Amino acid sequence: MIQVGIIGGAGYTAGELIRLLIHHKKVNLNFVFSTSNAGNTISSIHQDLIGELDMKFTNAVNTKVDVLFLCLGHGNSTAFLEMNQFSEATKIIDLSNDFRLEKDKIFDGKNFVYGLPELNKEAIKEANYIANPGCFASAIQLALLPLASRNLLQNDVHINAVTGATGAGTSLSKTTHFTWRDNNFSYYKPFTHQHLGEINQSIKQLQSSFSSEVNFMPNRGNFSRGIFVTAYTNFEGTLEEAKTIYNNFYKDAAFTFVSDEVIHLKQVVNTNKCIVHLHKHENKLLISSAIDNLLKGASGQAIQNMNLMLGFAEKEGLNLKGTYF
Numbered sequence: 001m002i003q004v005g006i007i008g009g010a011g012y013t014a015g016e017l018i019r020l021l022i023h024h025k026k027v028n029l030n031f032v033f034s035t036s037n038a039g040n041t042i043s044s045i046h047q048d049l050i051g052e053l054d055m056k057f058t059n060a061v062n063t064k065v066d067v068l069f070l071c072l073g074h075g076n077s078t079a080f081l082e083m084n085q086f087s088e089a090t091k092i093i094d095l096s097n098d099f100r101l102e103k104d105k106i107f108d109g110k111n112f113v114y115g116l117p118e119l120n121k122e123a124i125k126e127a128n129y130i131a132n133p134g135c136f137a138s139a140i141q142l143a144l145l146p147l148a149s150r151n152l153l154q155n156d157v158h159i160n161a162v163t164g165a166t167g168a169g170t171s172l173s174k175t176t177h178f179t180w181r182d183n184n185f186s187y188y189k190p191f192t193h194q195h196l197g198e199i200n201q202s203i204k205q206l207q208s209s210f211s212s213e214v215n216f217m218p219n220r221g222n223f224s225r226g227i228f229v230t231a232y233t234n235f236e237g238t239l240e241e242a243k244t245i246y247n248n249f250y251k252d253a254a255f256t257f258v259s260d261e262v263i264h265l266k267q268v269v270n271t272n273k274c275i276v277h278l279h280k281h282e283n284k285l286l287i288s289s290a291i292d293n294l295l296k297g298a299s300g301q302a303i304q305n306m307n308l309m310l311g312f313a314e315k316e317g318l319n320l321k322g323t324y325f
Contacts, residue, residue: 135297
């Protein structure tokens, strides 16, 4: 059995990782590290695990685990790895944004591969260190990369995307309280969201000549989980030509699917799927995509990456049932 550890065990993404890992047939959850909850039972924080897990959080680290997941706040993974030396055999999957950009990918001799399987599957299989993509970045890239692969992003791209409340993490702020979020809607970080860096980087990986603007408007929705993206740009081909491009790009993808029907969020919540839909209006192509921000946008994709790194079946531990009703 593969021995797995989690650093930063009290947040939403860690809770999803734990829930998935304890049912993964090829791994054993060795420890869950949390300084603020050390000694407390994990199920006292992640209450859906009552009756499924008797472990407690710990403030001790096993430096010889086979796989380490970092579920720390942005900027904290670097500090943690500076203070803690793990075995050279330990594979690390970081869920923060510390190592996603090309300028940050090498740290202390560790070369972090950007972990979007639909883009970098073969590199992920050979990697020891993975920078797991951001949630908005995952949904938006999966909407745009097929066009980039054919050098077809020749104009500005306009994106509206809505995320659920879990995207803000467990820390409370004015915009995460129920009384503010319920029956409400707002934008934030217009045109400046931190995920734009990795989105542009991946586009240019496939289309090096890309020089147009990616205009991204992130929004807060009054639901708990999920991301829904609508993006549009100029496209001179037909709708059928666009569908062929997307279906070919995702023909070997384990979790990304192109739908002929208009999509909605309930199709993906509590799954590791991304579903994409295309609509043509005059000279514009509208691409919509939907994911669960905590799964395909974080913990599910992290386990998908682990499976690829270890040579397991890509869907191992990820055959999840959604909550359509």
